[in-house]
Amino acid sequence: xxxxxxxxxxxxxxxxxxxxxxxxxxxxxxxxxxxxxxxxxxxxxxxxxxxxxxxxxxxxxxxxxxxxxxxxxxxxxxxxxxxxxxxxxxxxxxxxxxxxxxxxxxxxxxxxxxxxxxxxxxxxxxxxxxxxxxxxxxxxxxxxxxxxxxxxxxxxxxxxxxxxxxxxxxxxxxxxxxxxxxxxxxxxxxxxxxxxxxxxxxxxxxxxxxxxxxxxxxxxxxxxxxxxxxxxxxxxxxxxxxxxxxxxxxxxxxxxxxxxxxxxxxxxxxxxxxxxxxxxxxxxxxxxxxxxxxxxxxxxxxxxxxxxxxxxxxxxxxxxxxxxxxxxxxxxxxxxxxxxxxxxxxxxxxxxxxxx
Amino acid sequence: xxxxxxxxxxxxxxxxxxxxxxxxxxxxxxxxxxxxxxxxxxxxxxxxxxxxxxxxxxxxxxxxxxxxxxxxxxxxxxxxxxxxxxxxxxxxxxxxxxxxxxxxxxxxxxxxxxxxxxxxxxxxxxxxxxxxxxxxxxxxxxxxxxxxxxxxxxxxxxxxxxxxxxxxxxxxxxxxxxxxxxxxxxxxxxxxxxxxxxxxxxxxxxxxxxxxxxxxxxxxxxxxxxxxxxxxxxxxxxxxxxxxxxxxxxxxxxxxxxxxxxxxxx
Numbered sequence: 001x002x003x004x005x006x007x008x009x010x011x012x013x014x015x016x017x018x019x020x021x022x023x024x025x026x027x028x029x030x031x032x033x034x035x036x037x038x039x040x041x042x043x044x045x046x047x048x049x050x051x052x053x054x055x056x057x058x059x060x061x062x063x064x065x066x067x068x069x070x071x072x073x074x075x076x077x078x079x080x081x082x083x084x085x086x087x088x089x090x091x092x093x094x095x096x097x098x099x100x101x102x103x104x105x106x107x108x109x110x111x112x113x114x115x116x117x118x119x120x121x122x123x124x125x126x127x128x129x130x131x132x133x134x135x136x137x138x139x140x141x142x143x144x145x146x147x148x149x150x151x152x153x154x155x156x157x158x159x160x161x162x163x164x165x166x167x168x169x170x171x172x173x174x175x176x177x178x179x180x181x182x183x184x185x186x187x188x189x190x191x192x193x194x195x196x197x198x199x200x201x202x203x204x205x206x207x208x209x210x211x212x213x214x215x216x217x218x219x220x221x222x223x224x225x226x227x228x229x230x231x232x233x234x235x236x237x238x239x240x241x242x243x244x245x246x247x248x249x250x251x252x253x254x255x256x257x258x259x260x261x262x263x264x265x266x267x268x269x270x271x272x273x274x275x276x277x278x279x280x281x282x283x284x285x286x287x288x289x290x291x292x293x294x295x296x297x298x299x300x301x302x303x304x305x306x307x308x309x310x311x312x313x314x315x316x317x318x319x320x321x322x323x324x325x326x327x328x329x330x331x332x333x334x335x336x337x338x339x340x341x342x343x344x345x346x347x348x349x350x351x352x353x354x355x356x
Numbered sequence: 357x358x359x360x361x362x363x364x365x366x367x368x369x370x371x372x373x374x375x376x377x378x379x380x381x382x383x384x385x386x387x388x389x390x391x392x393x394x395x396x397x398x399x400x401x402x403x404x405x406x407x408x409x410x411x412x413x414x415x416x417x418x419x420x421x422x423x424x425x426x427x428x429x430x431x432x433x434x435x436x437x438x439x440x441x442x443x444x445x446x447x448x449x450x451x452x453x454x455x456x457x458x459x460x461x462x463x464x465x466x467x468x469x470x471x472x473x474x475x476x477x478x479x480x481x482x483x484x485x486x487x488x489x490x491x492x493x494x495x496x497x498x499x500x501x502x503x504x505x506x507x508x509x510x511x512x513x514x515x516x517x518x519x520x521x522x523x524x525x526x527x528x529x530x531x532x533x534x535x536x537x538x539x540x541x542x543x544x545x546x547x548x549x550x551x552x553x554x555x556x557x558x559x560x561x562x563x564x565x566x567x568x569x570x571x572x573x574x575x576x577x578x579x580x581x582x583x584x585x586x587x588x589x590x591x592x593x594x595x596x597x598x599x600x601x602x603x604x605x606x607x608x609x610x611x612x613x614x615x616x617x618x619x620x621x622x
Contacts, residue, residue, distance in 0.1 A: 058449030075475020164559030171381025
């Protein structure tokens with residue numbers, strides 16, 4: 001209305017149109033409808049939400065998001081509750097009383113430890129390989145003076161980023177399968193088919209390819225923050241590029257590397273689809289063990305105990321890695337992601353989420 | 357500079373390898389989907405669109421495709437208002453417990469997906485809402501909600517609070533200010549977040565696997581359960597649809613906010 005200058009910004013050109021056309025330009029009509037509507041809403045707002053409640057405004061805006069997350073937390077509480085009840089084999093119901101029997105059973109089984117170590121090792125190998133492949137990509141992305149090339153690199157990164165695990169794993173099945181691309185090429189060269197799929201290297205390959213875009217997208221902003229002048233200065237002082245890299249670039253990129261590493265590790269540690277599809281059920285990860293216990297053995301108590309163990313171990317390992325590698329800078333970076341500044345650590349958060 | 361060539365060669369080599377590595381599954385899916393044979397073989401048996409024709413003329417994937425679209429739309433519709441309002445509240449209001457609130461809102465990223473899925477499955481089962489599609493959309497919204505918050509937060513932080521103050525000075529009441537100043541200013545963040553929410557929900561597998569049954573199965577779950585030892589081109593054609601959607605999303609993201617946004621130092 002009168003009090004809103006933004007609505008008075010009808011361009012002179014448009015007004016001229018209005019003179020020889022209909023009385024009012026359409027844009028202006030729409031604006032007035034919006035204002036009327038807003039005034040009406042404003043009136044309702046002040047009736048339903050009197051001024052004395054204004055101190056709650058912020059909380060009202062937060063409420064929907066807080067409630068959505070609460071659904072997740074209630075679910076988690078249910079899992080913890082179920083993990084503390086053991087299955088009655090006679091009735092196939094969970095018991096009334098709380099007991100640690102599920103945890104004792106899980107920890108005394110050899111399979112738990114085998115799967116645990118396998119998941120841990122595979123996650124470590126995946127993390128190291130992913131970072132090694134992501135670092136030069138992020139560097140090229142940030143440093144290239146060629147805009148078209150940067151654009152190509154970005155599109156090549158985002159396209160797989162927007163494809164889910166199942167589709168990508170299926171692509172790898174076509175490449176690595178028994179009658180897949182690689183084996184057909186080997187066949188043309190007269191080499192016997194090689195069992196490529198359903199092997200541990202295939203699982204790691206799939207995981208690295210899945211994690212690569214996240215790692216690059218987390219490293220790139222950290223890389224942008226390193227001024228190129230520092231590298232040039234180091235070179236002009238006589239350092240070769242290897243020395244510049246190890247003494248200048250790497251230390252400055254360390255917080256980004258640690259953050260990316262922690263996210264890739266955590267995501268890999270709890271990954272389900274890729275080890276399931278590319279491992280063929282022979283190299284189960286922790287998440288698969290949880291799923292199996294729930295749906296194959298139908299023991300919700302046991303499955304829940306394993307689920308809680310996965311949460312505890314992955315959280316514990318994240319904290320440990322930050323304590324060992326982080327130093328203050330990286331801990332601050334990921335710490336912000338966990339608790340403080342949502343947007344500053346956005347990519348940390350983004351990485352964790354999208355990897356699913 | 358000494359040895360600069362060595363550095364260039366090394367970086368270029370790794371980047372070219374990465375490009376091939378990133379593109380290989382996508383390219384191979386597209387190639388396989390155009391075969392005329394009934395299994396995928398190399399070299400391909402000839403070019404045809406028969407698997408795409410089969411896809412749209414009924415078959416097992418049409419309904420799941422529609423369901424996935426619905427789930428992704430619902431997740432986006434839930435997340436956009438909730439995430440936008442929360443991000444604005446965190447940026448514009450002072451909360452004594454701000455740290456705790458942020459920690460709470462980041463929980464969906466710190467709880468492993470398999471555990472989040474099981475928890476919601478147990479909860480939705482007790483509420484007797486398993487078997488409909490909207491809880492799947494709700495679940496996809498919850499597990500990816502921090503994305504929406506992140507996208508809008510980044511946009512709010514680049515917004516000058518004086519804009520809103522100026523509008524207030526000129527007498528605009530709160531809702532007017534919100535709709536005509538704040539929302540348009542953070543629109544790039546809302547668009548980025550909404551797009552991410554849609555794509556992630558459209559691709560969501562594990563949580564859908566737990567929350568759907570035979571009548572409500574979504575597309576990624578349908579693809580997963582159709583994977584057999586022999587590679588059939590019908591799956592490649594469905595996967596190619598995903599590639600198409602991803603391409604569309606990249607194009608939209610680039611057009612609306614620009615991919616360079618993700619390189620910005622924070």
